[in-house]
Amino acid sequence: MMSTTSSLLFLIIFIVHNLLLKQSYAQKNNTISAVFVFGDSTVDTGNNNYIPTISRGNFPPYGRDFPNHEATGRFSNGRLVPDFVAEFVGVKKNLPPYLDPSLTIEDLMTGVNFASAGAGFDPLTSQLGMALTQSQQLDLFKEYKAKLEVAIGKERTDDLVRRAGYLVSSGTNDFTFNYNGPIPTRRKAYPTISEYEQFQWQLIEQFLQDLMDEGAKKIGVVGLPPIGCLPAIITTNSKTPISNRECIASLNTLSRNVNQMLENNLKGIQRPGTKLVYADIYTPIIDMVEQKTKYGFEESHRGCCGTGLIEADFGCNPKTPLCDDVTKYVFWDGFHPSEKGYRIIFNSLKSLILENLA
Template sequence: MDHRKQQGRARTPPNMHQIAFHLFLLCSSSSSFAMTMRRRGFQQQLLLVVALLVVTGAALHCHCATAASSEPDQQTTPVPPPDHQETPPPQAPGPSPPPSSGRRRGSPSPHRRPPPPPPPKQQVDPEPDQEDGGPPAVLPPRVVVSPQDPHPPGGPPGGGAAAVVNRTTGCTTLLVLGDSTVDPGNNNRLPTTARANFLPYGLNFYGRRPTGRFTNGRLATDMLAEKLGIGRTIPGFYDPSLKLAQLRRGVSFASGGSGYDDTTANRINVLSFSAQVRNFVRYKLLIRTLLGPRRAERLLNRAAFVISSGTNDMLSLYLASSSNRSSVVDMDTYENHLIARVANYTQAMILLGARRFIFVGLPPMGCLPIARTLVGTGSDRCDETLNQIAASFNSKLIQLLNIINFQRQIATSYIDTYTAIHDATADPKTFGLTEVSRGCCGSGVIEVGQTCRGRRTCGDPSHYLYWDAIHPTETTNQLIADVMMDSITQLYS
């Protein structure tokens, strides 16, 4: 179901620019901020400050300007520091600087690289810069093979046939935020147990190796990238092998176990959604280094932002309330809380240059194998209360997207995974499935993540709806990717 935009004029919240201006005056006393202003220009930095304000609230400090002035290494995307929730810009791999209590004025920054030579012409948009205010040029998607995937499954080690470029859309960049349904391995670099970088995860991935994806093969966003001709996968922002030049095709900021509520992520020490948006700010600074300000802004304007989250929030709260009746939470109130956060995050990304959004709705959570086990419905039926909660959240999300679409030049799409998975559960033969009530890993009713490590699997995962007790198989991800592709086509029409 596609909710197309209606023309209207976006209005800034009444006092947002005043708050940003006072923050600017407060921070301008630092020399680092003054240098950043001279280098970047007032308007771009002001937008970054406003966007960060929307995400982090009043707890914004002046060191954000210092972070903006740093330039990570051109060759690799940085590895996140241990404190990933409140981090300065990530450092590039290399020798650690000598310990000291502080850095003297004028000394080289540990995050700054020496001025690099100009990037090769083939890595940058070939069209000349347009004058400000002119319409952005739409380039056909480019074919790129991720370093993770040197050849397709079953193909020759030297590389298989390149992906076919899809010229029906103007989408050349995918930027992804969310949870384990779209995390390609960012959690591998975090001090958390919420990982999938071991077998049998990745059993059907390129090279039959685990990458941190919570499935047996590729994610829906990987398949969408291939359909668009962008690449065979979407890499993680924390992938240590990621090169700066690859950022123009897109990355995933997602983190398994995360949700729209930061508390959900903090419980298991993964990247909260607000931390993912802050990483998007860093991405914007990196892409400006590669392409320059105007081309970077055009790239963000025509990029597709895929957002898939919320299941961990709703499921964890519902199960906690079910096990402790004395602390039952009003789910309707919590849904409204999450929707408000979605609205804030989306507005922050719009201020940073995002224009096209694809929101993935919640699945029928009561049909998840782990939900059937913990709630006690068994394999015969789904928990209808959980399904109703998911449907209620989805209807509120759709209402929010209709409001967002009133903003000028903003377009959103909603991916109805609830209906797709519910239909596959009710009539598996139509979708070529034989098992829809349990996962392929282990017993299929409780194993997720670490409890799936080294377990035996089913004979043919392609006939299973779920890979483990929560996450879909590559077959199910393909179904979702097809719906996403339809939405992409409509967003760029």
């Protein structure tokens, strides 16, 4: 009798144990495996440190509020949206740049960043900014996959890539430094802004198609910020006195038009089994600018670094004066939000991440 009871108890324990194992595996298999990022300086966590370019943020005061006050190459006083995303989905605290030679296989397996400051969807933009083009960033992703296949095998690599979350954030430089910049190459080829917008969409579509061909299933595509509210853009485009700074309405209209096109067109290239979603950063940024006191800000038209009117990259350096309290500033320099600003942008995207990428 004792033997029969013991056998039955063992059988029950065995069945329950296997059910729990299957449940645990299913939960693990449905969670996000890694985070991968492509784009420009708003999401570059340090790749430009390793390429020949002047667009770098790997010196003080950049990184002033990053752990150990380290200037990692992030264009802010601290962490960026990709870092918050990686932490939020539970893969790692901060997302490293792929070109960092010290990365281990374990680092690679939970995601890396391929973005490059100065980049745009338009390859000419990246050339002007001495940055990695979107095509070159994708080539690095292919190289990444090959490395991982050698280390953990093709089957595990394919599974990791399939379950990963992807963030693509680019395009601002195409309009600020390229089409509306001092070199009129693109304006000659595309006389109207709508023509250039269509050209840019063709480049975006091709990049996303290529990324999906590489196995990406969960992709968030970030829209443009209110370009007309970036401090340096206000400075270079405003006809009003410095004491009366306002966003450039026409450039904000441009951002909204491009974002609407992007949101509409993404639906048309959706593939079965793939989540391709538009991520709105225009709304949280314009809200911070127009309702700064709601977030505890005091300054929304200047950056913290230097005069706050135009400085970025090498213009924000160890000899540049800083504001007394960066948490009172929406922007860190003339183009990039402060860490607090990036945190607020990330918070606005949480529900999108939970529903589509995590």
